[in-house]
Amino acid sequence: MKKAMCLLLASVLWQAAPAQVVIALLFGDKLNTNQLEFGIVVTPVWTNISNFDGQRRDGLDLGIYFNIHPEKRFFLHIEGIAKGVLGARGMKPYPLGNDTLDALFASGLVERKIKAFSLPVLGRYAITPKLFAEAGIQPNMMLKARDIFRSKVNGDQLEYTVNSSDEVTLLDFGVDAGLFYKFSKDKRSMGIGLRYFQGLTDMQKTFGTQLNSAWQLNITIPIGAGKVNSNMNNKNPAD
Numbered sequence: 001m002k003k004a005m006c007l008l009l010a011s012v013l014w015q016a017a018p019a020q021v022v023i024a025l026l027f028g029d030k031l032n033t034n035q036l037e038f039g040i041v042v043t044p045v046w047t048n049i050s051n052f053d054g055q056r057r058d059g060l061d062l063g064i065y066f067n068i069h070p071e072k073r074f075f076l077h078i079e080g081i082a083k084g085v086l087g088a089r090g091m092k093p094y095p096l097g098n099d100t101l102d103a104l105f106a107s108g109l110v111e112r113k114i115k116a117f118s119l120p121v122l123g124r125y126a127i128t129p130k131l132f133a134e135a136g137i138q139p140n141m142m143l144k145a146r147d148i149f150r151s152k153v154n155g156d157q158l159e160y161t162v163n164s165s166d167e168v169t170l171l172d173f174g175v176d177a178g179l180f181y182k183f184s185k186d187k188r189s190m191g192i193g194l195r196y197f198q199g200l201t202d203m204q205k206t207f208g209t210q211l212n213s214a215w216q217l218n219i220t221i222p223i224g225a226g227k228v229n230s231n232m233n234n235k236n237p238a239d
Contacts, residue, residue, distance in 0.1 A: 032224045037067035037188045039222035041079055047214040049088040049112065049203065056215075057111060059085030061118070065220055070187050073126045077134060081118035084140060086172075086212050088112055093149055096162070101149075104158055108151025114168065114212075116140040120176055120197075132180040138197055140172040140212070167204055172212055174199035180218065193218040 032038050043061035048054065063081035089111040096102055122136030145168040149160040178195030199212035 032188065032222065034071070035069050037070045037222055038224070039065055039220055041065045041081070042219045042221070043081070044217045045085050045214050047086050047088065047212065049086075050211045050213065051208050052088050052091050052112070052210060054088035054110075054112075055090035057087055057089040057113075059087075061085055061216070063118075067124070067188075075124055077120075077122045077124045077136075079118070079120045081116075081120070084116040084118040086114040086116055086140070086142075086214065087145075093151075096149075096160075101160060104153055105149045105151045105160065108149055108158070111148045111150070112164065113146045113148065114142060115144045116142050116172070122176055124180065129185045130182045132182070132193075133178075134180055134193070134195070135177040136175070138174050138176050140174070140199075142168050142170055142172065169201055169203050172199050172201045172203065174201070174212065178216070178218075188222045190222065191220050193220075 041061075041063050043063075045059050045061055046056045047059065048056045060083075061081045062083045063079050065077065065079045068076040068078070089109070091110040091112065093102075093105045093108055093110050096105070118138055118140045120136060120138040122134045124132045124134040126132050142165070145164045147162040147164045149158075149162070151158045174197055176195055176197050178193055180191055180193030180195075182189050182191040184190075195216040195218055197212070197214040197216060201211070203210045203212060
């Protein structure tokens, strides 16, 4: 199971690794200490926007994480997500200011794609040595937003993209809560968790109150933590 998971994650990282993931691979050994755990976080997400009459859209977040004092029962977990995904799909089309385009896409649907930089800051509490509860805040900075109109006309698929970055609030703020599971009792080991994000910021005031939300499947991979675990076990063989 672990080997299959590692192969899958390696494939994902190879195809879509941002600069911060490269930095993690290069400097993970130096950043991991007795008081700090450092690694990569890969997060399949399912996002939505309230009051848009849309459906959840899936995506993938990539970033790095820090666990500060992970040896304690309650510790701080921080993520830096350079490639964050938000938005929704299946929304009804809105007027484009062009009669021809409005007619072509009147029976179609719209997908809103938002790219964001996210900084989740959570407190994590060890319920058992391998199971953790977590909760905290998540600010997001919107980097780019696009509305993709799709429709079928005479059997042909039509697509039209609108840059909606100016219509979306730049800074979003929300809260997170979830559960996280470590595959090993080692303080620094690979793990997986399920987390829910609820935005509190109105993202587009011209259409009523619209809040971001997301379900996140967080997979963390410590980089260079094996040496730290080995040193700790040598110092404390009874543990």
